[in-house]
Amino acid sequence: MTSMDDRIRAVFRDVFDDDEMQVWDEMAAKDVLDWDSLAQVKLVIGLEEEFDIKFTTHEVAKMTCVGDLKKALLSKDVAI
């Protein structure tokens, strides 16, 4: 497990208030009961602060699974 995965998982655990939550690339909004639009924004805010980056409006709208999130993060040359 890479450091980036750990950090993403930590943000998910914060947002969904679940200290045991597991996160995988294919996991999508439909797999998580509380992953609504509010949670989506919480994820965006949490990831932006964790990785010190900004998502684009397009990315915010299109992020529907963990893989998308990671792709967007990797495209920003995040310091891992």
Add this chain to the structure above:
Amino acid sequence: MTKQFDQSLELGDLVQVIEGTEDPLALGVQLLSADQSELQVERAMELAQRYGSQVKPQSARLLKQLAGSYASRHPEAAGRHLGERPAQMSAAAGWLRAMLLQATKEYKRAALELDELLDWGWDEGRAMRLLALARARMEAGDRAGALAALGETAKATLSYRTLSTVDRLLSRQKRAGTIPSKRRCRIALIGSVTMDFVAPALRAVCHGCGIDAEIYTGPFGQYQQDLLLPHSGLAVFSPEIVFIATDWRSLGLDNEVADPLAAIEERVTHLRDLWAQCRSRWGAFVVQHNFEVPATDAYGRLSATLSGGRGRLIRQLNLRLWEVEREEPGVAVLDVEQVSAVVGKNVWNDSVLWHSVKQYPAPAGIPALVRHQAALIRAILGLSSKCLVLDLDGTLWGGVIGEDGLSGIRLGGGPEGEAYVAFQHYVRSLKRKGVVLAVCSKNNDADARLPFGQHPEMVLRLDDIAMFVANWRPKDENLRMIAETINIGLDTLVLVDDSFSERLWVRHRLPEVEVPELPQDPALYVDTLARHMYFETLSITDEDRQRSTSYRENVNRKELESSSSDIDAFLSALRMGVELQPFRPVDLVRITQLINKTNQFNLTTRRMTESQVQALIGSSNHYTQTMRLRDRLGDNGLTGILVGVIEGQELRIDNWLMSCRVLGRRVEEVMFAAVVRFARDRGLSGLLGEYIPTAKNEPVKGLYERLGFDCIAESEDGSRRYRWDPSRQSFEAPDKILIEDFTQRN
């Protein structure tokens, strides 16, 4: 750069690669993450000890990860690393140990470790440690301790994410039962923007202020219906305080408006109608957000110069709102324009989140916003702080008045001195708006008062201070006495003190007193104090302006009764270690310097030249002792000196002094115990002590009595001679201090 390593990394190889890089600890721990062997933690600990006096967020996070994965791979080995705690641990090593304890479910020990860990050199470092502490206490079943740590975290942090985590942990605690607070309050956040992300942060900050906030956020964009409809969610909630967060976009203003005055009045009337609803329906206090002047405007400077320009109009509207505030009881305007400027409008505004979800301000602006909201809530509920208690040395001026004297302290006349002057101006302004000032300093009273009357750069005067306490008693006792004498609650006191150990002590003894972390640089004192907004008020009366004077008149200057506070807990928390050595050539310069500049803890004030000191080294007629004190805050260096002269069968203590930095730590008892050991081993029949009074050494006047000496002579100038019989008397050093005594080695 990255280099591939085998599984087994040698420490030397690691050091070679990371030495001199920007963050060697982070890089080292990262390289170690490939090491799956049992040695991994040991190596990480060595790195943390070596490079971890400063902890940065990256390395703290990596160490936490390493501890977690190591504990799951090698649970037994992890336990082996958690035996006896080394006496000296760097900040990072302490953190790693705490994270290992946490990962092996040793929550109680993890909490103790975190509680004792020093705060790190960056603002969020304190918050990070406190949050980890709260989690550990929670797991250990210490609910009250966890809630306190969560409150401290909320006060410390400026991170939105940390605030929302605090709120999340709080709500878990809430499900388990009510949270103790000074006050519960129902607060509504309504307005033209999404408030869902403000609410958690506000709840967290309120908890830090002792307010249990129940928060209502209405459906987006429906605040007018919420206010007007009889059975709206807001009506059911029945708020005590309503924040109306309307943003500049909701004003619907073009870049240029035809009739600006009419436009302003129309909007003011509209808002007043909303306030009236809140007042009449629920008797709620209303806080109206004013309007940010947009960061961008296509009209550029014309936006302010044209009589109908939007920028100009919004500024006028804001002024008008303050005018009507005066006519409306139960209404206060929150200066969002100012908050956005302080945060920085480029940070305050996030166009992506605005277009995506109508989020305003940006999450990075929310911590500042909710601090302002909470300060107003405190003011509305009458919970604002009332009294600012000031330390003197290092807080109002640089240096130590009792040592450096009037001409030696740094106040004005240079960059650092100017910073102290600026801080005094800020404090004086606080007094003018009704904050009561008090002084609480470990000093001789006469020394402490000296600069107030006589230093030309001194801004504060003695009659600005309602209560002036300078003595050598523990600060918690003095603070308690100040609160009682002025007759206000301890929870209305704010202590500003540059000494880390005093802050720690007061927080430990009197958790209800506000003790802000103070940066080392006095230039930042004003910003730090201002950021907490302890003293926000809704209005000011003549009575407020006079408050300080009237308190001062009430203060009864009775002589303080001495009391014996148990400071053992404090001392053991400091983890002191003392090293005693005979005089050595390597220390010659420092010894001579101390002998010639120490004034307060100095029994005989006998000055000596360097060659006189040198003559004592190795002398068979003398007993010499230097004392080095280290504690978990660091090494205080060589700070104590004792010279004894062997005269026949007796040892006369000719010179005994300690730097004022280490006073009040019972270290003098350690020094003395070594002398007793020496005398007994040599079969000496008596110890002789002297006290020669000077203008400065009042603090040690009763030292020999306290140690159990008998006074055998007193002369007219107040000098006293004392005697102690080592064959009949015994003396134990405080058991909380680790002592290494090398004085009899030669």
